[in-house]
Amino acid sequence: xxxxxLPDNSVKEFNKGITGLEIAESISSRLAKEVLAISVDGxxxxxxxxxxxxxxxxxxxxxxxxxxxxxxxxSAHLMAEAIEFFYPGTKFGIGPTVDNxxxxxxxxxxxxxxxxxxxxxxxxKILELARTKEEIFRTEISKADALKLFTEKGDQxxxxxxxxxxxxxxxxxxxxxxxxxxxxxHLPNMGFIKAVKLTNIAGAYWRGNEKNKMLTRxxxxxxxxxxxxxxxxxxxxxxKKRDHRKIGKEMELFTFSPAVGLGLPLWLPKGAIxxxxxxxxxxxxxxxxGYEQVITPHIGDVGLYKTSGHFxxxxxxxxxxxxxxxxxxxxxxxxxxxxxxxxxxxxxxxSYKDLPVRMAEFGTVYRYEQSxxxxxxxxxxxxxxxxxxxxxxxxxxxxxxxxxxxIIFIIFKALDFKNYSAQISLRDPKNKEKYIGSDENWEKxxxxxxxxxxxxxxxxKTELGEAAFYGPKLDFMIKDALGRSxxxxxxxxxxxLPERFGLEYIGADDKRHRPVMIHRAPFGSMERFVAVLIEHxxxxxxxWLTPDQVVILPISEKYNEYAQKVSNQLNNSDxxxxxxxxxxxxxxxxxxxxxKHIPYLLIVGEKECESNTVSVRRQGEGDKGSMSVDSFAxxxxxxxxxxxxxxxx
RNA sequence: GCCAGUGUAGCUCAGGGGUAGAGCGCUUCCUUGGUAAGGAAGAGGUCAUGAGUUCAAUUCUCAUCACCGGCUCCA
Numbered sequence: 141x142x143x144x145x146l147p148d149n150s151v152k153e154f155n156k157g158i159t160g161l162e163i164a165e166s167i168s169s170r171l172a173k174e175v176l177a178i179s180v181d182g183x184x185x186x187x188x189x190x191x192x193x194x195x196x197x198x199x200x201x202x203x204x205x206x207x208x209x210x211x212x213x214x215s216a217h218l219m220a221e222a223i224e225f226f227y228p229g230t231k232f233g234i235g236p237t238v239d240n241x242x243x244x245x246x247x248x249x250x251x252x253x254x255x256x257x258x259x260x261x262x263x264x265k266i267l268e269l270a271r272t273k274e275e276i277f278r279t280e281i282s283k284a285d286a287l288k289l290f291t292e293k294g295d296q297x298x299x300x301x302x303x304x305x306x307x308x309x310x311x312x313x314x315x316x317x318x319x320x321x322x323x324x325x326h327l328p329n330m331g332f333i334k335a336v337k338l339t340n341i342a343g344a345y346w347r348g349n350e351k352n353k354m355l356t357r358x359x360x361x362x363x364x365x366x367x368x369x370x371x372x373x374x375x376x377x378x379x380k381k382r383d384h385r386k387i388g389k390e391m392e393l394f395t396f397s398p399a400v401g402l403g404l405p406l407w408l409p410k411g412a413i414x415x416x417x418x419x420x421x422x423x424x425x426x427x428x429x430g431y432e433q434v435i436t437p438h439i440g441d442v443g444l445y446k447t448s449g450h451f452x453x454x455x456x457x458x459x460x461x462x463x464x465x466x467x468x469x470x471x472x473x474x475x476x477x478x479x480x481x482x483x484x485x486x487x488x489x490x491s492y493k494d495l496p497v498r499m500a501e502f503g504t505v506y507r508y509e510q511s512x513x514x515x516x517x518x519x520x521x522x523x524x525x526x527x528x529x530x531x532x533x534x535x536x537x538x539x540x541x542x543x544x545x546x547i548i549f550i551i552f553k554a555l556d557f558k559n560y561s562a563q564i565s566l567r568d569p570k571n572k573e574k575y576i577g578s579d580e581n582w583e584k585x586x587x588x589x590x591x592x593x594x595x596x597x598x599x600x601k602t603e604l605g606e607a608a609f610y611g612p613k614l615d616f617m618i619k620d621a622l623g624r625s626x627x628x629x630x631x632x633x634x635x636x637l638p639e640r641f642g643l644e645y646i647g648a649d650d651k652r653h654r655p656v657m658i659h660r661a662p663f664g665s666m667e668r669f670v671a672v673l674i675e676h677x678x679x680x681x682x683x684w685l686t687p688d689q690v691v692i693l694p695i696s697e698k699y700n701e702y703a704q705k706v707s708n709q710l711n712n713s714d715x716x717x718x719x720x721x722x723x724x725x726x727x728x729x730x731x732x733x734x735x736k737h738i739p740y741l742l743i744v745g746e747k748e749c750e751s752n753t754v755s756v757r758r759q760g761e762g763d764k765g766s767m768s769v770d771s772f773a774x775x776x777x778x779x780x781x782x783x784x785x786x787x788x789x
Numbered sequence: 790g791c792c793a794g795u796g797u798a799g800c801u802c803a804g805g806g807g808u809a810g811a812g813c814g815c816u817u818c819c820u821u822g823g824u825a826a827g828g829a830a831g832a833g834g835u836c837a838u839g840a841g842u843u844c845a846a847u848u849c850u851c852a853u854c855a856c857c858g859g860c861u862c863c864a
Contacts, residue, residue, distance in 0.1 A: 253792095253793075339858095340794090340858055340859070341794080341859085343791065343793060343859065343860055345860055350790080350860075354860075355792090356793080357792090357860080390800085398855060402855085454864060458864095475864065509863070510863095513863075627863090632864095695822070696821040696822060724826090724827085725826090726823055727822090727823085727825060728825080729824095730824055731825035733825095735825080743823070745822095745823060747823085755824080757824065762824075
């Protein structure tokens with residue numbers, strides 16, 4: 141007998157060799173129908189695998205991430221079986237799960253291209269196979285046998301994977317006529333899969349290397365109930381409505397013009413207001429934190445980027461230098477602001493007492509992004525960073541780093557971003573030649589970041605090899621409406637640029653010392669930040685930020701003049717007010733402006749005109765009664781300043 | 790840059806080998822209405838661009854461009 145500890149810490153005794161499925165059955169038959177996998181001492185396993193020792197277990201259901209992963213992983217195998225049925229000779233790459241479903245990379249028989257029609261046929265076959273409740277068998281296999289099996293099958297991708305595996309750890313899974321190299325775990329049988337949607341087809345390089353062959357990637361998602369699929373599809377539709385490209389067009393925030401060029405956003409008047417408000421907000425926060433604004437040109441001598449090392453690293457893949465017609469000088473569109481700021485630091489001798497110097501600029505930069513990577517406002521070729529560089533003494537580094545994290549927290553709080561994640565990007569210790577700077581400096585910078593995060597109690601994940609070439613970084617990532625992750629705020633510690641630019645300050649000992657530099661951009665870029673903000677709010681911005689705070693609705697054209705007077709008065713008090721003077725009935729004007737989510741609608745007619753008042757309607761709340769224009773201005777001004785005061789806290 | 794899909798009015802989309810349609814928006818007129826859609830008339834499209842097949846192409850074929858979904862990349 142063995143002792144099995146359940147999640148509630150109760151202990152049950154079972155015969156040695158009991159399976160997860162049998163344990164579930166011993167609890168309830170319904171549980172046995174719903175359970176997808178089992179966690180045994182923290183390891184997710186197949187329900188059909190025997191348990192031979194005392195263990196702590198947890199039965200994993202659809203609501204458990206590991207349960208869903210097992211479900212989708214088996215679904216990937218089932219899809220592969222369906223594909224192989226229709227296209228024998230298809231070679232299979234990898235078929236993992238993703239956040240929402242799974243995919244399989246396949247190499248179809250020569251000349252075959254998949255279309256959406258194939259997906260529908262595959263879906264039908266998948267359900268057909270699922271209904272037969274094909275059992276899934278796990279087999280441990282020697283490396284030699286695995287090589288033999290897939291050589292016979294003629295699947296070079298699997299062979300390549302097996303070559304990298306250690307003998308004794310290799311397992312294969314088989315269901316129906318389909319056998320796959322796989323670590324598992326899997327469902328007991330395919331009967332659990334009740335609903336399937338193959339979502340899209342894409343190209344993907346084998347092993348993510350663009351020098352390799354491009355395989356066909358089929359994405360899909362499956363569910364244990366048809367209803368869950370329907371709910372998911374509704375969710376997907378809702379998410380599409382929040383797409384910043386769609387809302388940006390509808391709200392007239394920004395546009396692109398092929399005549400101007402790819403990835404070069406044009407900010408429309410309302411978008412410009414939005415951006416201006418965000419800039420104003422951040423400038424105010426930064427002033428409190430001791431930053432000073434600077435302004436630098438959009439181009440810089442090529443030599444500047446040779447000094448910084450950017451030319452050597454990115455020169456070939458950048459917009460190419462511009463030559464002056466007569467002197468033959470070469471200038472680059474600036475791809476970042478740091479070199480310019482370094483030169484400002486060098487403008488005069490600096491004392492240790494002057495540090496830290498915190499230099500901020502909303503600096504527009506230009507980077508050549510490959511055409512296929514451009515994406516709305518999130519990936520563009522011209523963008524404005526809310527950039528700043530902090531030049532400080534080594535003993536000030538940690539404190540400065542912590543203050544930057546505080547600024548980022550203030551911003552996320554002000555805009556109600558709760559679901560962000562933080563990533564520490566370090567250099568790849570096996571690939572040191574990719575980076576510039578000494579080991580010592582890298583180690584100092586990396587430990588500064590790690591310590592600061594620990595001190596702030598920030599939950600982070602650490603990625604090796606993701607650092608910038610000149611230093612490690614801490615990035616804040618936010619997901620868009622469709623669950624794609626985008627990097628927003630970034631903080632980077634840099635010992636290298638100060639060295640390359642020969643930056644110095646005079647210490648208390650009257651000797652020359654090298655400052656440390658922090659690059660930081662809490663928004664990341666105005667473009668990307670606005671994009672993510674739109675998707676989070678669905679375009680319903682807080683009052684302080686929204687381009688149209690108030691729209692005045694005259695009851696009839698007779699009161700347009702009075703509306704104009706009210707509008708002027710409000711705009712003089714820095715309230716953004718417009719007039720809907722269309723020849724429409726008041727009901728129509730209310731409806732249209734409510735649907736545009738204007739926070740305040742002011743209705744003016746005979747009554748209001750005579751008493752110098754406005755009738756106030758708050759978005760979503762209806763009629764709020766009337767008040768004088770002065771008191772409305774005061775009222776809304778107070779609401780804005782309260783919102784901001786709350787954010788600055 | 791690579792793989793696949795899409796491209797019809799300002800927007801959302803229907804249609805289809807015989808040179809085009811709806812709703813919304815826009816313009817004009819009627820109406821001057823008090824808290825979520827008043828009525829009428831009208832303007833607006835080289836059907837992405839270029840070539841080919843055909844008596845005839847917006848429709849079929851090919852190429853190009855742009856967009857969309859991924860991949861790679863992202864200082």
